[in-house]
Amino acid sequence: MARRKARATVTLRKPAERVASEILGGRRATSYDVARLAGVSQSAVSRCLQPGASASVKMRERVRRAAAELGYTPNAIARSLITRRSNLIAVLISNLTSLYYPEVLSELSAHATVHDERILLFALPHESDIDETLDKVLQYQVDGVIAAVRLSLSQLEAINRRRIPVVFFNRYLRDHPVNAVCCDQVDGARVLVTRLHAAGHRRFGVIAGPKDSVVGEERLRATLEKLQELGIRDTPVVRGGYDYESGAAGLHELIRIGKKPPHVAVCANDLMAIGCIDAARFDLGLAVPEKLSVVGFDGVGPSTWSSYRLTTIRQPIQRMAEATLTLLMDRVENPKLPPEKRVLAGQIVEGGSAKLG
Amino acid sequence: MARRKARATVTLRKPAERVASEILGGRRATSYDVARLAGVSQSAVSRCLQPGASASVKMRERVRRAAAELGYTPNAIARSLITRRSNLIAVLISNLTSLYYPEVLSELSAHATVHDERILLFALPHESDIDETLDKVLQYQVDGVIAAVRLSLSQLEAINRRRIPVVFFNRYLRDHPVNAVCCDQVDGARVLVTRLHAAGHRRFGVIAGPKDSVVGEERLRATLEKLQELGIRDTPVVRGGYDYESGAAGLHELIRIGKKPPHVAVCANDLMAIGCIDAARFDLGLAVPEKLSVVGFDGVGPSTWSSYRLTTIRQPIQRMAEATLTLLMDRVENPKLPPEKRVLAGQIVEGGSAKLG
Numbered sequence: 001m002a003r004r005k006a007r008a009t010v011t012l013r014k015p016a017e018r019v020a021s022e023i024l025g026g027r028r029a030t031s032y033d034v035a036r037l038a039g040v041s042q043s044a045v046s047r048c049l050q051p052g053a054s055a056s057v058k059m060r061e062r063v064r065r066a067a068a069e070l071g072y073t074p075n076a077i078a079r080s081l082i083t084r085r086s087n088l089i090a091v092l093i094s095n096l097t098s099l100y101y102p103e104v105l106s107e108l109s110a111h112a113t114v115h116d117e118r119i120l121l122f123a124l125p126h127e128s129d130i131d132e133t134l135d136k137v138l139q140y141q142v143d144g145v146i147a148a149v150r151l152s153l154s155q156l157e158a159i160n161r162r163r164i165p166v167v168f169f170n171r172y173l174r175d176h177p178v179n180a181v182c183c184d185q186v187d188g189a190r191v192l193v194t195r196l197h198a199a200g201h202r203r204f205g206v207i208a209g210p211k212d213s214v215v216g217e218e219r220l221r222a223t224l225e226k227l228q229e230l231g232i233r234d235t236p237v238v239r240g241g242y243d244y245e246s247g248a249a250g251l252h253e254l255i256r257i258g259k260k261p262p263h264v265a266v267c268a269n270d271l272m273a274i275g276c277i278d279a280a281r282f283d284l285g286l287a288v289p290e291k292l293s294v295v296g297f298d299g300v301g302p303s304t305w306s307s308y309r310l311t312t313i314r315q316p317i318q319r320m321a322e323a324t325l326t327l328l329m330d331r332v333e334n335p336k337l338p339p340e341k342r343v344l345a346g347q348i349v350e351g352g353s354a355k356l357g
Numbered sequence: 358m359a360r361r362k363a364r365a366t367v368t369l370r371k372p373a374e375r376v377a378s379e380i381l382g383g384r385r386a387t388s389y390d391v392a393r394l395a396g397v398s399q400s401a402v403s404r405c406l407q408p409g410a411s412a413s414v415k416m417r418e419r420v421r422r423a424a425a426e427l428g429y430t431p432n433a434i435a436r437s438l439i440t441r442r443s444n445l446i447a448v449l450i451s452n453l454t455s456l457y458y459p460e461v462l463s464e465l466s467a468h469a470t471v472h473d474e475r476i477l478l479f480a481l482p483h484e485s486d487i488d489e490t491l492d493k494v495l496q497y498q499v500d501g502v503i504a505a506v507r508l509s510l511s512q513l514e515a516i517n518r519r520r521i522p523v524v525f526f527n528r529y530l531r532d533h534p535v536n537a538v539c540c541d542q543v544d545g546a547r548v549l550v551t552r553l554h555a556a557g558h559r560r561f562g563v564i565a566g567p568k569d570s571v572v573g574e575e576r577l578r579a580t581l582e583k584l585q586e587l588g589i590r591d592t593p594v595v596r597g598g599y600d601y602e603s604g605a606a607g608l609h610e611l612i613r614i615g616k617k618p619p620h621v622a623v624c625a626n627d628l629m630a631i632g633c634i635d636a637a638r639f640d641l642g643l644a645v646p647e648k649l650s651v652v653g654f655d656g657v658g659p660s661t662w663s664s665y666r667l668t669t670i671r672q673p674i675q676r677m678a679e680a681t682l683t684l685l686m687d688r689v690e691n692p693k694l695p696p697e698k699r700v701l702a703g704q705i706v707e708g709g710s711a712k713l714g
Contacts, residue, residue, distance in 0.1 A: 029519075071518030088477070096466070097658065102459035109453070109480040118493065120445070121476040123466035136475065161428030162386075244662060278663040301454065305601060306635040307664040 029070035038066035089117045089328065090142040092133070092149045094124040098242055099271050099300035100315075104148060104169065107321035115329050117143065124149060126212065131155075138162060144328040147171070150214050165331035167324050170315075171214035177339040179331065181324045185215060185297075188313035188346040189222035189266075192295050195348070196264050197230050198357025201293060205262030206237040207250035207272050213242070216268045219297060223266055236262070240272050247275025248283070251292075255284070263293060264354070270296035270303045270312055277308055277353060293354035303351070311354035313346040320344055386429035395423035446474045446685065447499040449490070449506045451481040455599055456628050456657035457672075461505060461526065464678035472686050474500065481506060483569065488512075495519060501685040504528070507571050522688035524681050527672075528571035534696040536688065538681045542572060542654075545670035545703040546579035546623075549652050552705070553621050554587050555714025558650060562619030563594040564607035564629050570599070573625045576654060580623055593619070597629050604632025605640070608649075612641070620650060621711070627653035627660045627669055634665055634710060650711035660708070668711035670703040677701055 035042040048063035148169040172180035209216025238253045240246030267273035273296030280286040299314025392399040405420035505526040529537035566573025595610045597603030624630035630653030637643040656671025
């Protein structure tokens with residue numbers, strides 16, 4: 001024991017770089033290298049570096065210094081094989097260049113950190129591009145999956161078969177119980193139509209999202225249903241790709257296909273609403289909201305910019321992200337919990353882009 | 358062997374769910390379960406599921422079917438302990454709610470997929486928040502690190518000590534050779550000043566980035582140096598946080614502190630330039646560019662919107678992401694490659710927000 005102590009003291013005086021290179025010769029350090037340098041057993045090293053495990057203060061300090069010198073950190077991946085927890089959550093997301101999903105990802109990341117989980121990112125160009133990606137996701141023993149893209153029932157079952165819990169973000173599966181956190185798209189869309197109708201608007205046009213967007217289809221259906229309840233039928237609908245350009249193109253198309261130009265453009269998201277406003281002002285010379293009321297959905301950053309001041313539904317993204325992580329981690333801890341869906345209300349933002357009643 | 362075959366045939370006829378639940382009883386499947394169901398050895402399963410390893414077509418097909426029934430995928434994490442490759446790349450990034458970094462992340466993700474690498478995301482609120490995160494990064498045996506945040510020399514050394522290659526994105530360390538891919542900030546800033554000066558502008562103001570931004574400091578220094586070379590001194594400088602609000606506030610402050618209001622606002626990024634334009638138009642009634650020329654930097658999506666049509670420097674984000682992955686993966690394959698810095702030129706975009714000569 002005396003010899004060991006002496007040796008440790010001597011080595012610790014050498015420059016850290018030299019010690020590391022002598023012992024490692026170019027390799028990454030393992031717990032055995034730390035044990036050798038600290039003059040203790042490998043199992044003692046494991047104990048010392050594990051929070052809560054029993055080890056003396058002196059022993060811990062000796063191991064900590066040796067680990068620091070060798071640049072050793074406990075291998076989270078090796079540990080995951082023992083604990084069956086990787087502390088990795090797969091996030092499936094599309095459209096990172098939109099305005100909405102970066103905010104979602106940022107909040108999911110912040111809340112994952114709270115639960116000591118890391119995000120393994122699967123960014124898809126489109127939400128229907130999941131097929132090739134799913135195999136890759138399943139190769140990592142992730143603790144859970146957050147799906148902010150559309151999944152088919154068979155894709156969901158492929159994940160479930162591996163006992164990995166899934167929470168859907170702002171979408172779910174019809175006719176199948178799943179875990180999901182959603183903004184209330186239906187209520188949001190109905191509130192907007194109700195308020196626009198109350199202001200006297202009767203000529204509506206809809207710039208909807210792409211057909212493979214679950215969220216967009218829900219907003220479209222809710223909008224048309226509420227309009228019909230109010231006695232407004234044959235509302236022209238055009239489709240866009242959720243981007244600025246297709247919002248602008250959508251307005252041009254609405255005007256082209258309609259008998260009369262609309263007084264209101266209901267856009268499936270804020271980015272298309274912004275494109276629609278710019279097209280109205282700069283291409284068509286239509287004052288917003290005097291000649292055309294424009295509404296969006298999401299409440300993303302640029303919707304509040306002075307040039308737009310959008311009338312929109314703001315999604316509670318922060319609370320949605322928090323709820324998503326809570327639902328997911330509850331199921332990581334207890335896989336037998338039944339599926340649960342949480343629907344959070346959005347908030348109407350009365351900007352300057354629409355006349356409301 | 359005959360018995361084994363018969364057994365496999367019988368089980369394969371049962372519904373997959375039932376087979377899985379009989380064998381697994383709630384666990385995740387391992388390669389041993391697949392071996393049992395397929396009636397082969399575990400090492401045969403490993404061989405069959407590894408591309409390129411030797412196994413008969415018949416054997417492969419039998420193993421593949423058993424694996425599918427049990428919901429088994431080769432464990433990428435367990436494999437990483439053998440191959441010393443995790444196929445994970447840590448991306449350290451801040452400011453995901455800006456307009457620039459989501460585009461960067463999206464491109465990095467696309468190019469990582471090309472190299473069969475997955476992104477482990479570390480999203481920091483600010484670029485100087487790295488300290489607490491670095492330990493977490495090092496606990497995963499990532500193949501490499503992409504740092505789109507500031508790292509100190511000691512932080513970089515902590516990563517290097519673990520033999521993990523690092524590539525900086527749009528930043529580097531002064532006086533220390535590192536791998537880095539950057540847009541040419543200096544040249545971009547100098548081009549803007551030169552063109553503005555040629556149009557006759559003499560009264561400049563700068564809305565710089567936060568002090569902890571490496572990129573922002575470089576743009577600021579280059580802008581002031583070029584101005585001095587052209588004989589323009591005492592240019593007022595205010596600082597913002599790279600967001601819309603601080604671009605607007607920055608213009609108000611420039612006007613407050615200057616002897617005369619500036620004719621040009623040089624903004625450290627597009628988002629602040631957009632805030633600055635809105636403040637000029639809606640708060641101060643200054644026509645852009647007639648009364649005030651505004652320039653940005655980045656060339657992000659909204660810079661092209663009709664309401665802004667920014668004069669800016671567009672960074673070649675896609676090519677930068679591609680170069681970043683190339684530099685990194687070259688060093689994963691061959692850790693002895695010397696540090697390399699690639700500087701890609703940005704492109705001036707002559708929008709409508711500034712009068713240029």
